[in-house]
Amino acid sequence: MEITDILRAEYIPQIAAIEKEAFPDTAWSEKMLLDELSNPLAHYFVCVKSDVVLAYGGLHEVADEGQITNVAVKKDKRRCGLASKILDAMLEFAVSAGLFELTLEVKESNFAARALYKNFGFTETGLRKNYYGGIENAVLMTLALKP
Numbered sequence: 001m002e003i004t005d006i007l008r009a010e011y012i013p014q015i016a017a018i019e020k021e022a023f024p025d026t027a028w029s030e031k032m033l034l035d036e037l038s039n040p041l042a043h044y045f046v047c048v049k050s051d052v053v054l055a056y057g058g059l060h061e062v063a064d065e066g067q068i069t070n071v072a073v074k075k076d077k078r079r080c081g082l083a084s085k086i087l088d089a090m091l092e093f094a095v096s097a098g099l100f101e102l103t104l105e106v107k108e109s110n111f112a113a114r115a116l117y118k119n120f121g122f123t124e125t126g127l128r129k130n131y132y133g134g135i136e137n138a139v140l141m142t143l144a145l146k147p
């Protein structure tokens with residue numbers, strides 16, 4: 001098992017399948033993910049074992065802030081520490097790139113993800129009312145990074 005920071009085109013169908021499983025209402029399509037290949041601000045971290053994608057996470061570098069776009073783990077591989085490994089890789093990148101903070105939005109009902117991010121020191125800094133489909137609130141989470 002390795003975590004690579006290279007998003008390969010051949011991973012994208014598998015990533016799109018995990019997206020659908022993880023985010024049935026808001027999944028990124030293969031086309032959206034393919035567009036990320038040519039987005040210089042996008043950075044992906046992919047956990048792969050024998051060419052099978054197990055987990056991934058992406059962030060966009062916007063000025064000196066990192067906006068986490070997605071983190072997801074294949075359903076049958078959850079609770080094995082893979083999301084934590086992806087976040088470790090993201091944090092290492094963010095610090096070496098000189099970013100001053102990481103931010104993300106997560107569904108208020110997503111207690112697993114909120115716990116994961118809190119473990120990494122993220123704090124809940126805001127609430128966007130009815131952000132998802134006009135019905136579900138988004139919690140804004142932020143992690144300040146030391147230079």
Ligand SMILES: CC(C)(COP(=O)(O)OP(=O)(O)OC[C@H]1O[C@@H](n2cnc3c(N)ncnc32)[C@H](O)[C@@H]1OP(=O)(O)O)[C@@H](O)C(=O)NCCC(=O)NCCS
Binds near residue numbers: 079112117119
């Ligand atoms: C949230 C998600 C990424 C966690 O991935 P994971 O690989 O299972 O997470 P880890 O094994 O690294 O767990 C790290 C910590 O997260 C928290 N956590 C993870 N899953 C949890 C769950 N089902 N319930 C409560 N806490 C949970 C725990 O604090 C856990 O630490 P512990 O195992 O020592 O208790 C995964 O459940 C997933 O892909 N969910 C669907 C997509 C999603 O919601 N992504 C985040 C949206 S921004």
